Amino acid sequence: MDEIVGPRRPLRLCASDELAERGKAVVFDVLHFREAARAFALRYDGRVVAYINRCQHVPAEMDWLPGEFLDSGKEYIMCSIHGAVYEPRSGRCAGGPCGRGRLTAIDVEERDGIVYWYASRDTQPAFAD
Ligand code: FES
Secondary structure: OOOOOOOEEEEEEEHHHHOEOOOOOOOEEEEEEOOEEEEEEEEEOEEEEEEEEEOOOOOOOEEEEEEEEOOOOOOOOOOOOOOOOOOOOOOOEEOOOOOOOOOOOOOOEOOOOOOEEEEOOOOOEEEOO
């Protein structure tokens, strides 16, 4: 139950074709600092990026609808609560009430049509089954 997953073990997240360019994100459950949290992965400029679903203004989930994180122009990740905007490639705050904050990134890798994510000391998989 308290198994720690090492940082180099790939964890299957989804098939590559589930992530359309600037489309809906895949949301997944994690343990972040040992607490249940959610994370999301989306494709932006061809690359898959993933972050903990937690705004840097107030620690709340940001999606407008499940899996919908981008603003109407599909340029930024935008928090649905007070409109903080984040640069999708880096997770850095680009405007609004997130100040100098930055989303917590999760390492991802895409290989042979599959997207994998990697646990870290702070972010572990939630073994729900
Ligand atoms: S909680 Fe995200 S902008 Fe305020």
